[in-house]
Amino acid sequence: xxxxxxxxxxxxxxxxxxxxxxxxxxxxxxxxxxxxxxxxxxxxxxxxxxxxxxxxxxxxxxxxxxxxxxxxxxxxxxxxxxxxxxxxxxxxxxxxxxxxxxxxxxxxxxxxxxxxxxxxxxxxxxxxxxxxxxxxxxxxxxxxxxxxxxxxxxxxxxxxxxxxxxxxxxxxxxxxxxxxxxxxxxxxxxxxxxxxxxxxxxxxxxxxxxxxxxxxxxxxxxxxxxxxxxxxxxxxxxxxxxxxxxxxxxxxxxxxxxxxxxxxxxxxxxxxxxxxxxxxxxxxxxxxxxxxxxxxxxxxxxxxxxxxxxxxxxxxxxxxxxxxxxxxxxxxxxxxxxxxxxxxxxxxxxxxxxxxxxxxxxxxxxxxxxxxxxxxxxxxxxxxxx
Numbered sequence: 001x002x003x004x005x006x007x008x009x010x011x012x013x014x015x016x017x018x019x020x021x022x023x024x025x026x027x028x029x030x031x032x033x034x035x036x037x038x039x040x041x042x043x044x045x046x047x048x049x050x051x052x053x054x055x056x057x058x059x060x061x062x063x064x065x066x067x068x069x070x071x072x073x074x075x076x077x078x079x080x081x082x083x084x085x086x087x088x089x090x091x092x093x094x095x096x097x098x099x100x101x102x103x104x105x106x107x108x109x110x111x112x113x114x115x116x117x118x119x120x121x122x123x124x125x126x127x128x129x130x131x132x133x134x135x136x137x138x139x140x141x142x143x144x145x146x147x148x149x150x151x152x153x154x155x156x157x158x159x160x161x162x163x164x165x166x167x168x169x170x171x172x173x174x175x176x177x178x179x180x181x182x183x184x185x186x187x188x189x190x191x192x193x194x195x196x197x198x199x200x201x202x203x204x205x206x207x208x209x210x211x212x213x214x215x216x217x218x219x220x221x222x223x224x225x226x227x228x229x230x231x232x233x234x235x236x237x238x239x240x241x242x243x244x245x246x247x248x249x250x251x252x253x254x255x256x257x258x259x260x261x262x263x264x265x266x267x268x269x270x271x272x273x274x275x276x277x278x279x280x281x282x283x284x285x286x287x288x289x290x291x292x293x294x295x296x297x298x299x300x301x302x303x304x305x306x307x308x309x310x311x312x313x314x315x316x317x318x319x320x321x322x323x324x325x326x327x328x329x330x331x332x333x334x335x336x337x338x339x340x341x342x343x344x345x346x347x348x349x350x351x352x353x354x355x356x357x358x359x360x361x362x363x364x365x366x367x368x369x370x371x372x373x374x375x376x377x378x379x380x381x382x383x384x385x386x
Contacts, residue, residue, distance in 0.1 A: 004038065004039060005038060005040065005373065007021050007088060008041075008042060008077060008088045009021070009044040009092050009093055011069070011094050011124075012041075012045060014054050014354040015044065015054060015059060016356060016357055017093065018041045018044055018059060018062070018092075019058075019357045020355065020363070022059070023361060024039055024368055024374070025037075028358065031334065031358075032335065039368070042063065043080045045093075046064075047066065047068050047069070050346060050350065052064050053341055063080050063082075069127075070123055074126065075130075085131055085132045086134075088134070089135070089373075090364075091127065091137075092136065092137045092138075093124060093137075094138065094140055121152065121155075121156045124156075132192065133192065134192050135190065135192060137187060138156075138187070139185050140186050141184075141186070142184040142185065142186055145186050156188070160190055164194050166190055166194045166196055167190040169188040169189070170199045172184070172185060173208060174333075174358075175206060175208065176202035176221075177203055178203060178204050178219070179222070179359050180221070180222040180223060180226065180227035181293070181332070182208050182290075182292065182294065187199070189367060199363070200362045203362075204219045205221065206290070221290070222291060223288060224291060225289065231326055231330070232326075234324075237319075240345070241321045242320075243322060245301060247302050248317075248319055248320075250270065250283060251302065251306065252319050253270070254269070254285050254320070256285050256308035257290065259280060259283050259284040259285070260273050261273070263283075281299070282302055282303060283302055283306075285320065286304070286323075293305050295331055296352050297349050297351075297352025299348070299352075307327070323348070328347060329351070332351050332354060334351070334357050335357075
């Protein structure tokens with residue numbers, strides 16, 4: 001193995017993009033293949049201590065830097081990595097997506113696109129300007145591209161364009177790249193030499209909430225059941241997995257792939273809810289024959305997706321159950337041996353905010369190939385094996 005190419009990671013979180021970077025030259029859809037180590041994350045930054053602990057546990061050779069990016073100088077970031085301006089091959093990161101997420105959209109300041117955290121986009125631009133990486137990858141929730149945030153998004157693109165990076169953007173569906181999850185993220189990619197970046201073509205196809213058109217020449221979307229193949233079966237669910245309380249019976253009666261709408265007058269359940277009176281994820285169950293819906297970072301007690309199979313509570317009654325850590329890792333296309341300390345809730349919070357590794361890999365691989373650092377000759381496997 002030759003000298004590894006250095007990468008700076010901002011807003012690293014659980015390390016989804018960091019994994020994508022360090023495994024960019026690995027076999028596509030092979031989470032047990034660490035690759036040959038073409039790229040190395042030299043420094044990873046975050047302000048969240050649990051996320052930093054996850055980074056330290058899983059990225060032994062990466063320096064970590066704690067702190068609010070708004071007060072951390074670029075010089076400090078580079079010095080921690082042992083780098084100088086122009087030396088990073090890539091700068092990657094996803095500024096916290098809360099300001100642009102549908103979650104919490106009832107808050108007036110978010111509807112008006114006035115969330116103060118939106119300034120983190122400007123900090124990303126600042127680090128690009130001062131670190132001068134050969135290329136950058138910025139990712140965020142699809143909501144950043146909505147009309148509500150048009151001014152902020154256009155300001156971001158304009159600022160990056162003024163630096164000469166010719167930023168290109170596209171909303172990508174994770175399932176189209178072999179991730180067993182219908183998760184949409186926007187990627188903004190630019191090169192210091194100003195050459196236009198070309199996004200990778202999807203390798204998989206299937207129907208989603210936006211389209212029923214399926215490309216039969218592509219590999220079918222990876223289903224949740226395929227993703228969970230080989231995982232151990234536990235005889236008893238833990239207390240924090242069981243969906244109990246006010247809507248416990250209703251949740252247990254929802255069939256796979258359905259949600260609270262099952263219990264409206266239009267479907268076969270109990271006539272308990274008004275039509276379209278709740279969020280789509282309310283009492284949502286996974287469909288084993290389709291990719292998962294988006295894994296929520298901070299779900300309420302009745303927010304899915306829950307597993308399609310019921311379990312028995314201590315009372316003997318059937319209950320829906322929440323997803324386990326190993327199942328969530330599979331839905332995010334993370335390696336099975338990836339470690340996140342804390343409770344099941346802590347795991348879901350970090351993974352729900354992360355970039356699915358294989359989606360990130362597709363973008364990083366395309367960029368590295370276009371920069372001339374690697375050749376993408378391998379073909380993806382038909383299903384994620386974990």
